Every structure is written in structure tokens, then in C-alpha cells.
Amino acid sequence: MHDPHAHIAPFDGFGLGLRRVHYDDFLAGGVPVDFVEVISENYMVEGGRQLRILEQIRRDLPVILHGVSMSIGSAGGLDEGHLAALKRLADRIEPLWVSDHLCWTRTSAHNSHDLLPMPLTCEALDAVCANIDRAQEALGRAMLFENPSSYLTFPEDEMSEWEFLTAMTQRTGCYLLLDVNNIYVSSRNHGFDARAYLAGLPLERVRQIHLAGHDPATPERDLIIDTHDRAVADPVWSLYAEAVAMLPQPVATMIERDADIPPLGELLTELDRARALLPA
């Protein structure tokens, strides 16, 4: 029986999101990464080639299960069918850890399949913490949750996002997946100081960092969009360098690319840049 509040040991390494176009590269072996991360829901299936490939790659590399559909912020609670399927996959793959996002995706009637923003209220914090408790209990392991990028804030907000995340980790024992691009995107969209955000987090709870590209604001659109369809932008690299210098423990860093996915070599070059930014 796993302990839902068990300590997650820091993992020091650099990895990539595993995407279909790169299956052959990984199956051939020798890709210079320390882990891969997969979208959990893509492998929460009964069988077939995709699942077999993941199991094959898992023999050589640690795998992180990163979900997009847990909807940890749903007022109506979690989908037990989703949780059960995720548990089956986690038992099968034995991942380094399981993560999802601080967001909600669905109501009882419909699913947006998008990472929708939480109002930063005490009521929302209670709902999120109850759901995290349930998820960690069902999975028998502590989880990581990622700070989202967002395109609006709510008039009823009662705290900052970093205060919300801090309270969430304190109350549930969960860990953080720090998406540095998301911090940058949201800071520009909502006008907060990205450094203050970092300084306000319980950095000892961070176990992983995501780096990704975004679509800058345009004359027609003030908002920056988190797109994962291009290289990491320079201001995000700067923020990453500051973040890793502040962290009291090593973390797993990875490049996320979900659209316009380039040849593997291009992503590995970006990963080298991340390696070079680690403090000596």
C-alpha cells in the first residue's frame, strides 16, 4: 500500500515530453535525456501500440505521468473513472511521479478539455484541497500540481496565485511543478511581478520545471498565449535561470512542445541551453 503523503525525493535531470513523432528516436535508444514525460490521458487506454511503446521506453528511462483532465478545481469533485484509469496506468508504468494542473476542465455536464482558471478564493482553495486529498488517497502517492497560464482573473479573488499554491501544498502535502513559461505569461497578462511570484512560493516543494514557448501579444491582442508551439523565449530563459538559482534542491527540467513539433535534435539543443543555465 502506497502512502499518499510519502515524500517525493528530488530528481536531478533533464528530459523531454514524449510525442508520437519521436517514438522511433526513443525506441532506437541513446537519446541523451534523463527522463521523459507523457500526457497521462493518451495512455489511459486498454491496449494497443502506443501503450506498448511507452512500456518499452520505460525499460530504459524514468517516465513522468502528466495529466490534463483531472480537473482538480472542479466544484463537483473528481471523476472516479478517470482516477481509476490513472491508477491502473501508474501501477503499470511505475512513474517517477504523477502530476496535473491547478485548474478545472469540466462541470458535471460538459468537459472543456482546456485548463480553465480557478478563482483564487478560500472556497476554491477548500474544493481544490479536498480534491487533491481524494486524488492522492486514490493513487496512493503524493502528486505534483502545475501553476497554470491564465487569460483572466476574477473580481472575487481573495489571494495571489502563489499564496493559493502555498496554502495548497501546506494543506495537502502535494508538490509543485513549476512552469516558468506560465509564470511569465500570466505575469504579463495580469501585471504581477514574476520574481515576487517565485519568491512567494514554497520552493522546497518544487520537484519539476516546465519550459515552453508562447505566442507574444500583438497590436490586436494584449494577451500572451501559452502555445507550446515554438522555442522557449529569451525572457523565460532568464526567469528560469533565476528560478533554479533560488531552488534549495535539484529538480527535473524539461522542454514541452505540443504543436509544430520539430526534429528531436532541435529540442535537445534547447535542453542543452537549460543545462548550461544551472548554477555551478
Place this chain on the structure above:
Amino acid sequence: MSDLAQRQQAFLAAILDDAAPMPQGWGNSQAAGMDVYRGNYRSALMDVLADTFERTRRYVGEQPFRQVSMHHIITHPPAGWTIDEAGEGFAQTCADLFRDNPEAGELAWLEWSMRLLATAPDTAPLTAQDFAAASANFGDEEWSNLRLGFAPCATARLVGHDFEAMWRALGEEGGDIPQAVLPAPQCCLVWREGERPTFKLVEADHTAAFGAMAGGATYAEVIALLIGDDPEPEPEAIQQAAMRAGAMLGLWLNEGLVTALNP
């Protein structure tokens, strides 16, 4: 209902419907953000449909496919946790909206069936040799009561177009698409060979027979189905139906559709 639940319902209603009122207290900045979430919602679902129904998209053309996709997203907002479910019912949407081109709905059905098969449970097919050994001592009663287990998600339906030719032609952008109307409808059997979803056009009577056996009918019931409505069939008709059922069974075994006897 909690305040949070009400807010989430209002938020999602505003994503699904441009005309839905914005939640109370929202101003221009929230409206601008909502535009992004609406765009994300639609583009994610449109991308899934375009990926799942790649050949249907090529067949009907980019713009008509976008229109039918948008219609489907509006009429079938997803509820399940996997975004792949966005394709559920899309074949019927195509059949409804492309009434003059029934092949579009058939092609979408085939692509959806193949998609479901790709992630179906792994099973080992029963070989003809396995079957021969298991049934070597069958008497009349065992044959009559025989039931078959089929590979999960294997399916069949009548189609009016030569999808073997169309599937190949639609495999790449810009190829010539044959106008492949069949002289008479045939059965499209869809299953998985190892990890690879596949299909085959066979005689039309496979459709009902496969459907019946996959639904739990016995071998005797399938023979009765093949005889038809005649309440007092001639012995030759019974003999012919039995031989036809035997031929179908042989094909299903040889193609690897059968996974168990008397499951």
C-alpha cells in the same frame, strides 16, 4: 449549489455559447480572456476531429470539413475525460450533413472504428488450428450451441463504396480519389491485426451474421438467420445456410477476428 459550482457552470456556458451572458461582475478584461478560452476550446476539438478523421477531411475538402466539425462541436459538446471522445457520433453528423454523399458518413464511421481499435484491449486470436483442435469432437449439439468471442471493438456494417480503393487514395494529401460506388452493398469488417487496425470488404450477409454472433447468438441461430423468414425451409436451403455459415466462420478465423469459443 456552491458559489464555485455556479461560477464554473456560468463560465463553461459562456465558452460553449457566444450568446450566453458573461458571469456577473465581469468587465472588458475578463471578456478578452474569455475570447481566448473560447478559441482554445474550439481549436482543440477541431484539431482532434481533423486528426481522427483525416481521410474524411481530405475527401470532403477543408472548408466543408470545418463546417461539419463546427456543427458537431456545437451539437455534441464533450462530456468525458478523454478528448478523443469528441469523435463519438461524428460519423452520424457527417451522414446527416452530407446527405448527397453517403460515402462521407461511411468513411467517417470507418475511421472512427479504426481509432477505437487502435487502443482496444490486446487479445490473442484463435487460429484455425486452435479451433480445429477444440472442435474436433463437437457433436450436433455442441455445434448448434457454439458461441464465439471476437476481438474487442471489432465491428461490421454495410457500405456502398469501395473503401479499399478510397482508403489507399486518401492516405496522402492531393491524390486522385476514385469514385468507387460498389455495384451492390458489401460488408465492411473492421478489426485489429496485432497492433494494426485493418478492414476488409466481404459479402453483404456477413454484416448480420457477424453482428448476431458478436451479440451472443449461437451458431444455430446464425444459420437460421441466413435461411431467412421461410418457416418450413427445404433441406437444401438449410444445407446451403450451414455451408455459408461455415465459410464465414473460416474467414473470421483466418483473419484473426475470433478470440474465444463459448466465452
